[in-house]
Amino acid sequence: MTTQTESRLTxxxxxLGERLVPLAWANLVANIAIVVTGGAVxxxxxxxxxxxxxxxxxxxxLPHGALGVHGAIEFGNRMLTYVLVVIAVACxxxxxxxxAEHPLAVRLSTIIALGIPAQALxxxxxxxxxxxxxxxxFHLLVSMAIVGVCVLLLDHLRGPTRAxxxxxxxxxxxxxxxxxxxxxxxxxxxxxxxxHSGDLESKRTGLDPQVMSHVHAWSVxxxxxxxxxxxxxxxxxxxxxxxxAARLLLLVELAQGTIGFWQYFTDLPEILVGIHMLGAGVTxxxxxxxxIATRARR
Numbered sequence: 001m002t003t004q005t006e007s008r009l010t011x012x013x014x015x016l017g018e019r020l021v022p023l024a025w026a027n028l029v030a031n032i033a034i035v036v037t038g039g040a041v042x043x044x045x046x047x048x049x050x051x052x053x054x055x056x057x058x059x060x061x062l063p064h065g066a067l068g069v070h071g072a073i074e075f076g077n078r079m080l081t082y083v084l085v086v087i088a089v090a091c092x093x094x095x096x097x098x099x100a101e102h103p104l105a106v107r108l109s110t111i112i113a114l115g116i117p118a119q120a121l122x123x124x125x126x127x128x129x130x131x132x133x134x135x136x137x138f139h140l141l142v143s144m145a146i147v148g149v150c151v152l153l154l155d156h157l158r159g160p161t162r163a164x165x166x167x168x169x170x171x172x173x174x175x176x177x178x179x180x181x182x183x184x185x186x187x188x189x190x191x192x193x194x195x196h197s198g199d200l201e202s203k204r205t206g207l208d209p210q211v212m213s214h215v216h217a218w219s220v221x222x223x224x225x226x227x228x229x230x231x232x233x234x235x236x237x238x239x240x241x242x243x244x245a246a247r248l249l250l251l252v253e254l255a256q257g258t259i260g261f262w263q264y265f266t267d268l269p270e271i272l273v274g275i276h277m278l279g280a281g282v283t284x285x286x287x288x289x290x291x292i293a294t295r296a297r298r
Contacts, residue, residue, distance in 0.1 A: 020098055020105065021157050023091040027112055028150035030087050032281035034080055035143050038123075039277035041077045043270040048131065049074030053124035081120050088113040091153075108153040115146045133192030133205045140188055140280075144181075147281055148288040155292050162241040164296035169233050173242070173294045176226040176249075180287035183223050184280055186216040194268060213264060220260070224253050230290060242293040249286040255279060 041049070049063070049070030050056035056063045056075055063071030092113045095105040122139050129135055165173065193207040227250045234242040256279040263272035 018094075020091070020094040020102070021154075023087065023094050024105075024109075024150065024153050024157055026087045027091050027109075028147065028154060028285065030084050031112075031143060031146050031150055032278065032285070034077075034084060034119075035140065035147075035281045036274060036278050037077050037080055038140070038143075039274050041074055042136075043274055044070065044073055046070035046073035048127065050078065050127065053127040078120075078123075081116065081123075084116045085113075088116050102157060104156050105153060108149055108156065111149050112146055112153070115142065115149070119143065119146070130203070133203065137185070137188035137192055141185060144184055144280065144284040147284045151285045151288040152292060155289070155297075159292070159297050160241050162293060162295075162297050163239065165234070165239055165242055165294035166237065169230070169237065169239075169242075170294040172226065172230050172233060173291050176223065176230055176246075177287050177291040179219065179223045179226055180249075180283065183216070183219045184284060186212070186219050187276075187280060190216045191273075217260070220253065220257060224250070224257075227253060227290075239293075242290070245286070245289045245293040249283075249290050252279065252282050252286045256283060 040046075046069075049068075049072070052058060055061050056071065056078075063075045088109070092106070092109040095102060095109040099106050119139065119142055122135070122142060126132065126135050126139055164170075189205065189207065190209060190212045192205045193209040193212050194204075195209075227246055231243060231246040231250060234240075234246055256276065259272055259276045259279060263269060263276060266272065
């Protein structure tokens, strides 16, 4: 690399470094948005709109007219991956531009940036396995994990000053985080056993969707109980940042619970399932913030 090229790259990093926080927010929003658009692919039956990968068909990377609207929807979701790549790379360059000030931001933005192509490959596996419900579930959960890393990056950059929570309360928050992840996982199992397979020919898990819905609901009840415990405990100990995080998580849980019951008793209309998937992304962000908020930040 020539000296001139290096100086140009350094200048770009410096300019992007001034926009590191907005880019970190863009990372979070984009990674939640891709969950919603991926859900739209499934809910419209477009999961195999492009029947192979990395090409859309055996002959072309682009969908053709015979694939219809399903091909356009699936191909459009694939193209959104490139938007995520641009945002993630810009955030990584911005973090590099401020590495001396925020060394952890470089590592976190690197994890996010590497997660995008990993998700693209995993998305390809879901297509090549004809939307195997267990692989589709793992694909979604990886997105949830990336959302959590985005929250960690934002807290590192602009998180509020706070004291460390006492050990028992930290353990309660950790339990809340763990049960929250169990809720997210069981939600994917419910979806994998239900009618929204992404394609009429795709197989289901074979599990009873009604039974799994009840198992998922009980995990939600446990999550709400733990959240209330953290909410009460954080207020009693004067940990206002943790209290705000727990309060936000509780509001998300109540909204998700309302939508979950609504969709259950109305035979899973696509629009409600899509909103519920948006809520899953927000839930991942909220449980991560609760866990982070137990740590001291000066």
